[in-house]
Amino acid sequence: MTRVVVGLSGGVDSSVAALLLKQQGYEVIGMFMRNWNDESVTLNNECPWVDDSQDALMVADALGIPFRVVDYSKSYRKRIVDYMFSEYQVGRTPNPDVLCNREIKFDLFLEEALKIGADYVATGHYCRKEVQQTDYGQISRLLKGADPAKDQSYFLCQVRQSQLAHALFPIGHLKKTDVRKIAEQYQLITARKKDSQGLCFIGKVSLPEFLQQQLKPKKGRIISIPPEAVTTEIIDPSAEINEEVLDRLSSPCKLHPEMGSVIGEHNGAHYYTIGQRKGLGLGGMKQPPFVIGIDARENILYVGEGENHPGLYRQALKMSASSINWIVPEERLAAGESRKYMCRIRYRQNLEPAALFVFENYSYLLFDTPQKAITPGQFAVWYEDDYLIGSGVID
Secondary structure: OOEEEEEOOOOHHHHHHHHHHHHOOOEEEEEEEEOOOOHHHEOOOOOOHHHHHHHHHHHHHHHOOOEEEEEOHHHHHHHHHHHHHHHHHOOOOOOHHHHHHHHHHHHHHHHHHHHOOOOEEEOOOOEEEEEEEEOOEEEEEEEEOOOOOOOOHHHHOOOOHHHHOOEEOOOOOOOHHHHHHHHHHOOOOOOOOOOOOOEOOOEOEOHHHHHHOOOOOOOEEEEEOOHHHOOOOOOOOOOOOOHHHHHHHHOOOOOOHHHOEEEEEEOOHHHOOOOOOOOOOOOOOOOOEEEEEEEOOOOEEEEEEOOOOHHHEEEEEEEEHHHOEEOOHHHOOOOOOEEEEEEEOOOOOOOEEEEEEEOOOEEEEEEEEEEEOOOOOOEEEEEEOOEEEEEEEEO
């Protein structure tokens, strides 16, 4: 019998994933990942890991499957939390959910599952997997979830082929409403449980408090940059393109204090992200202010008034070669090659047409139209039809 270890998070999605696998005849084992021990930054009345693990245990009991708890808190701190702190420290915005999938769920968790004789691990992600025979052997492809409102393929964009080969996504063909109906039909305790909005497998976390653990508050200037002080270069994507042009188009606009005026004070530039609108504490402006630049070294926050401010837009982005992951390695583009894909630069963003240009040390995405709030530290992802092809970290 094929053995599958399900990552039971205490939510409805993983609960139904385990249920469906058992109905399909798999030998199912439930496993809860404990990734965080510090209760001082979790909002305990919302979604603490203790309640989640208890719910996961009750689901396992209801399904009649074995249940285990594994503690990855030390590895999680080192691989995810320390990385988050280091990125925010320099004014970048990491994506902990993508990292959690790459470093924890499909690395440590998969390794643990294989040790106990599992053939696969399964999660409650809204994405799909397709196994194909090709000229270079059997491969696993990652596809968008069938529910466009819940597609979570973005969060698995850094999973490697060797990891995907051992992965199952039992609810990827379903809509969220269908998943809840199944949970209610089988009277699972998680049927009406709200989705967690916190960090991956920690619970609901107050991010400002979380960051302030290590990144101490430090007052600095908020400088408003008038739109006429910034220009956004736009080129025709069909024009002749070289790396020098792409590097220029992908570079953030250079902002200096003398370009604008001081309009407020912040508690630390490293707490903010490009494109952020809320939490700035600014008033008296005709249009909402947006963060258009972060100078972590000088502790300066640059803002622009209105969502059409030219400082919010760029037509291209840059990614280090070392950060790029091709779901099927044999399909990677070689240096000097380019190809058109549909891309997104953040979760839930609409897919946008762009050309991927690959060079030896860096790759670039050149969009047909300028994109709002390209954010260093986030992941850019490219698709062909429903297939997620690859991803990279935005520089």
